[in-house]
Amino acid sequence: MFGKGLIKGLAITWKEFRSKKFTVQYPEQQHPKPERFHGRFKLDVDSCIACNLCANACPNNVIKISSEKVEKKKFLTKYIMNIEYCLFCGMCVEACNKGALKFTTDHDLTQYHYDAIPLVLVEREAPKPEPKPEEEASEEKGGKNAKAAAGKKGKNKEETPAASADKSATEEVGAGKAPEKEGQ
Amino acid sequence: MLENLFTNIAGSLRNLLDSAGVPPLWNDVTLLVVKLVAILVFILLNAIWLVYMERKVAGYMQARIGPNRVGPKGLLQTICDIGKLISKEIPINQGADKVLFLLAPVLVFVPPLMIFAAIPFGDGMVALDLNIGLFYVFALASLSTVIFWMGGWGSNNKYSLLGAMRVVAQMVSYELPMILSILGVIMLVGSMNLSEIISAQQNMWFIVTQPVAFLIFFIAAVAECNRTPFDLVEGESEIVNGPYTEYGGMGFAMFFLAEYASIMIISAMATILFLGGWLAPFGMTFIPSWLWFFLKMYVLIFVVMWFRWTYPRIRVDQLMGFGWKVLVPLSLANIFVTGIGMYIYRAIGW
Numbered sequence: 001m002f003g004k005g006l007i008k009g010l011a012i013t014w015k016e017f018r019s020k021k022f023t024v025q026y027p028e029q030q031h032p033k034p035e036r037f038h039g040r041f042k043l044d045v046d047s048c049i050a051c052n053l054c055a056n057a058c059p060n061n062v063i064k065i066s067s068e069k070v071e072k073k074k075f076l077t078k079y080i081m082n083i084e085y086c087l088f089c090g091m092c093v094e095a096c097n098k099g100a101l102k103f104t105t106d107h108d109l110t111q112y113h114y115d116a117i118p119l120v121l122v123e124r125e126a127p128k129p130e131p132k133p134e135e136e137a138s139e140e141k142g143g144k145n146a147k148a149a150a151g152k153k154g155k156n157k158e159e160t161p162a163a164s165a166d167k168s169a170t171e172e173v174g175a176g177k178a179p180e181k182e183g184q
Numbered sequence: 185m186l187e188n189l190f191t192n193i194a195g196s197l198r199n200l201l202d203s204a205g206v207p208p209l210w211n212d213v214t215l216l217v218v219k220l221v222a223i224l225v226f227i228l229l230n231a232i233w234l235v236y237m238e239r240k241v242a243g244y245m246q247a248r249i250g251p252n253r254v255g256p257k258g259l260l261q262t263i264c265d266i267g268k269l270i271s272k273e274i275p276i277n278q279g280a281d282k283v284l285f286l287l288a289p290v291l292v293f294v295p296p297l298m299i300f301a302a303i304p305f306g307d308g309m310v311a312l313d314l315n316i317g318l319f320y321v322f323a324l325a326s327l328s329t330v331i332f333w334m335g336g337w338g339s340n341n342k343y344s345l346l347g348a349m350r351v352v353a354q355m356v357s358y359e360l361p362m363i364l365s366i367l368g369v370i371m372l373v374g375s376m377n378l379s380e381i382i383s384a385q386q387n388m389w390f391i392v393t394q395p396v397a398f399l400i401f402f403i404a405a406v407a408e409c410n411r412t413p414f415d416l417v418e419g420e421s422e423i424v425n426g427p428y429t430e431y432g433g434m435g436f437a438m439f440f441l442a443e444y445a446s447i448m449i450i451s452a453m454a455t456i457l458f459l460g461g462w463l464a465p466f467g468m469t470f471i472p473s474w475l476w477f478f479l480k481m482y483v484l485i486f487v488v489m490w491f492r493w494t495y496p497r498i499r500v501d502q503l504m505g506f507g508w509k510v511l512v513p514l515s516l517a518n519i520f521v522t523g524i525g526m527y528i529y530r531a532i533g534w
Contacts, residue, residue, distance in 0.1 A: 013494040
C-alpha cells in the first residue's frame with residue numbers, strides 16, 4: 001500500500017520520542033571510567049627512590065626529577081612533569097619498579113595559564129641531617145643557640161645538595177639526556 | 185468563568201473606556217489596537233516557544249534531551265539565542281540591493297500578523313470577524329512568497345536566488361491543491377466566514393466528512409511553509425541555506441521566527457477547517473473553548489515537527505510531480521465527489 005513506509009517511519013520516531021534518553025549530563029554526571037584509565041599521575045612519594053627509571057623511559061622527556069643525597073640515600077626533592085608534552089603512553093608507570101608512579105582516573109588537566117600546566121608531583125626541601133646527640137642537648141639549653149645551630153645546619157645542607165645536583169646534572173649531560181641543566 | 189476570560193477582559197475594558205467618556209469610535213479603535221497587540225505578543229511568544237519545542241522534539245526523537253542548561257529545563261535558551269542574534273552585525277554583501285535586502289526580514293512577519301487578526305481563537309474571540317475570512321487568510325498567506333523572493337533577489341547571491349526561485353515554484357504549485365482541497369469545506373458550509381465554518385462543525389468535524397481534503401490540505405500546508413520533507417528551499421547540501429544564505433543576526437532570526445509563525449497559521453487553519461476549531465469534542469465543555477483551539481493547534485504543530493524529524497527531503501522533480509500529478513487531481517476529484525455526495529444527500533432529503 002502506498003504510504004506504508006511513511007507510517008512506519010512515524011511509528012519509529014514516535015517510539016524513539018518516548019524512549020529513555022541516553023544523554024549524560026556531563027559535569028554533574030559522568031560515565032564510570034575503567035581502572036586502567038590513563039589520567040593524571042599520582043606519585044607515592046614515600047616509595048619513590050628517585051631512581052630516574054621513569055624519566056629514562058619517557059619518550060618525550062616529560063619527567064624532570066631532582067634529588068639530593070641525604071646521608072646515604074637519595075632524597076627526592078622535585079618531581080615535575082611537563083604534561084603538555086605527555087602522550088599518556090604509560091611507559092613511566094610501567095618502568096617504575098617500586099609501584100610509586102600510578103595513573104588516576106582524573107582527566108581534567110586543563111589550566112587557564114601556561115605556567116600552571118606542568119604537573120608538580122613533588123616539590124620540597126630535603127630534610128636537614130639528623131642532629132647529633134650533643135647538639136640536641138644544646139638545643140634544650142636555649143632557643144638562641146638552637147637557632148644558630150639550625151642556621152649552621154642549613155648552610156651545611158646547602159653545600160651538599162648543590163654538589164649532588166651538579167653531579168647528577170653532569171651525569172645526565174654525559175648520557176645525553178639533559179642538554180641544559182633544567183630545573184636544577 | 186474561564187470560558188469567557190478574554191471576552192470579559194475586552195468587555196470590561198470597553199466599559200472602562202465608556203465610563204471615562206471616550207467617544208464610541210475611539211473606543212472601538214482602542215479595543216482593536218489592544219486586540220492586535222495581544223495577538224502580536226501571542227505570536228511572538230509562541231514563535232519563541234516553538235523554537236524551543238522544536239529542539240526538544242528533535243532531541244527526544246534522537247534519544248537526546250535537547251536544550252536544558254539555560255533557565256529551568258532550558259526554557260530561556262531561545263531568548264538567549266535571540267539576544268545573541270540581536271547583538272550581531274547584519275552584514276550586507278557587495279552588490280546587494282540594500283533596500284530589498286533589509287526590507288525582506290522586516291516584512292516577513294507582516295502576513296502572519298495580518299492573518300492572525302482574522303483567526304477565531306475561541307467562542308467570540310476574533311479580532312476581525314470577516315465574512316470572507318478564508319479568502320483573506322489564503323490571499324495573505326501567498327503574499328509571503330513575494331517576501332522570500334525579495335530576500336533572495338536582494339542578496340545578490342546565486343544560492344539565494346536559486347532558493348528564492350524554489351520558494352516561488354513550490355508555493356505557487358502547492359497553493360493550488362491547498363485551495364482546491366478547501367473548496368469541499370466551503371461547499372459544505374456555504375460560507376467563507378471562519379466562525380461560521382466552525383459552528384457548522386457542531387455535530388461532525390469536517391475531518392470525518394472530508395478526510396481526503398484534510399490530507400491534501402495538510403500536506404500542501406507543510407509544503408507551503410517550507411518544512412521537511414518539502415524544505416528544498418533551504419536544502420543545505422545543494423543551495424547552502426536558500427534565500428536566507430546572506431542573512432545574519434536578526435535578519436536570519438526574523439525569517440526563522442516567521443517560519444514558526446507560518447506553522448502556527450497552517451495548524452490553526454487546519455484546526456478551524458477540519459478539526460472543529462474551538463468546539464469541544466464529546467461535550468467536554470469544562471475545558472474553555474480557547475484552550476481547545478490551542479490544544480488542537482499544538483497537536484498539529486507537533487505532527488509537523490514529527491514529520492521533520494522523520495522524513496528525508498524529497499527531490500525537486502518529485503516535489504513538482506507530487507504537487508501537480510497527485511495532489512491537484514486528487515483535490516479536484518474530492519470536489520467532484522463532495523458535489524455528488526451533497527446532491528445525493530439532498531435527493532434523499534436528510
